[in-house]
Structures are given as C-alpha cells and as structure tokens.
Amino acid sequence: MAGKKNTTWYVSGLHFECMECGGCCAGPAEGYIWVTKPEIGIIAVFLKMTPAELRRKFMKRYGLRTSIIEHPDTKDCIFLQEVNGQKRCVIYPVRPNQCRIWPFWPINLASTDSWNKAAQRCGGINRGRHYNFEEIQDIKSRKKWWQNPGGKISS
Numbered sequence: 001m002a003g004k005k006n007t008t009w010y011v012s013g014l015h016f017e018c019m020e021c022g023g024c025c026a027g028p029a030e031g032y033i034w035v036t037k038p039e040i041g042i043i044a045v046f047l048k049m050t051p052a053e054l055r056r057k058f059m060k061r062y063g064l065r066t067s068i069i070e071h072p073d074t075k076d077c078i079f080l081q082e083v084n085g086q087k088r089c090v091i092y093p094v095r096p097n098q099c100r101i102w103p104f105w106p107i108n109l110a111s112t113d114s115w116n117k118a119a120q121r122c123g124g125i126n127r128g129r130h131y132n133f134e135e136i137q138d139i140k141s142r143k144k145w146w147q148n149p150g151g152k153i154s155s
Helices: 037-046 051-058 112-121 133-141
Strands: 014-016 059-062 065-068 080-083 086-089 125-131
Touching: 037 051, 051 059, 112 125, 125 133
Parallel strands: none
Antiparallel strands: 014 125, 059 065, 080 086
C-alpha cells in the first residue's frame, strides 16, 4: 500500500485582514482568554498595577491555567471597552498570544467548514492579506511573542 500524504486543506494559504471590529473578543458565547504568567506581568506593567492586583480584578483560575474574565452580561472580554464611540481592546499592544494568533487557531484550521464558520463572526477572514502555509504554521506555533516584538501578524 502506497503511503498516503497528509495534505493540510489550507496548503495554498488563507486570507485574513483584521477589521478591528472586536468580534473575536466578543460574546455571545462564553469562552476562555488564556494568559501565561509572563503575559500577566506584561499586562500588569501596561496597566500600572501589580500582577496580584491584575489577577484579582481581571483574571480567573481554571485548574493550572488563568483566563481573562468576561463581562457577565455580554461575554465580551473585560478589556474590550468603549473608546471614542467604538469597542476597542484597551490592552491591544500587550494582548495575550491567544489574541495575537487569531484567526489561526487550531479549532478554526481544523477544516474548511471550521474556517468558514469562524468567518461568519469575523469579517476579516477570507479577505485582505494572503498568508502562505509556512506563515500560518509559524503563527500557530508562536508562544512567546514578547521575545520577538517585531513578529506581529495583524494590526
């Protein structure tokens, strides 16, 4: 039997352009916004508070992991706030890795159906800049964004 090559469905790349709409940060579904210990420290410095204060006010533990809390009514990330009449991420320059690699999350890349389902809530999917397969794989594998500040993927 000949070896079957496992070809990823997005081998020819994908298009994405951040529309700065906040849809990836908003409900209606509840979710998790995972943050690492180094990211908590970076966000705390940005907000001029201690990591302990940040954790107490804006984080919740789930087992060994920590997530940013969501607004209880809207399920929006607590840092998605009204700024000059538009919803904006108020920690955008120091946002967690999970936010930075959107929409190239494993769940969205599982199949064309998953990608197109994500596109229903994100108008930037399937438009704008083309990301080739290698770029997508690199983005997916990024973890310590603060060690490569020039390595941003979208605005």
